[in-house]
Every structure is written in C-alpha cells, then in structure tokens.
Amino acid sequence: MSHTPHELAEEFPDKAALLSTLKQSDAHFAKLADEYHAVNRAVHRAETNVEPVSEQAEGEMRKSRAALKDEIWGILSKA
Numbered sequence: 001m002s003h004t005p006h007e008l009a010e011e012f013p014d015k016a017a018l019l020s021t022l023k024q025s026d027a028h029f030a031k032l033a034d035e036y037h038a039v040n041r042a043v044h045r046a047e048t049n050v051e052p053v054s055e056q057a058e059g060e061m062r063k064s065r066a067a068l069k070d071e072i073w074g075i076l077s078k079a
Contacts, residue, residue: 004044036068
C-alpha cells in the first residue's frame with residue numbers, strides 16, 4: 001500500500017515514544033488512536049479515489065479526523 005499521510009507519528013514526531021507508551025498503557029488513548037487511524041485511512045482512500053465518496057462525506061471524515069487529532073493532542077500535551 002502507498003504511504004498514508006497524516007499518521008500520528010508524523011503529526012507528532014517529538015511525541016512518538018509517548019504515543020507508543022500511551023497506546024499500551026491507556027485503553028482510552030489506544031481507542032482514540034485506533035479510531036484516528038481508521039478515519040485517516042478512509043480519508044486517504046477517498047482522496048486517492050481508491051474508495052470514492054461524496055465531497056460531503058469526505059468533509060465529514062476530515063472533520064472527524066481533526067477532532068480525534070485534537071483530543072489526542074490534548075492527552076499528549078498533558079502527559
């Protein structure tokens with residue numbers, strides 16, 4: 001598969017070790033990270049027309065990804 005942009009380790013490169021630790025030790029964080037990855041991959045498939053969707057659906061997926069990223073950042077910044 002081609003490179004999927006916006007992976008969490010790329011979005012927060014200085015927090016890569018913390019991301020890994022929290023995924024293993026915090027079930028809520030792990031769930032958020034899994035949701036983010038699923039939405040991010042869906043956005044990437046839509047953007048590359050592997051799985052085309054309407055503009056509205058793609059916009060909603062992007063909003064969802066941004067909200068998850070904000071929530072993840074909130075946890076990272078307090079850890």
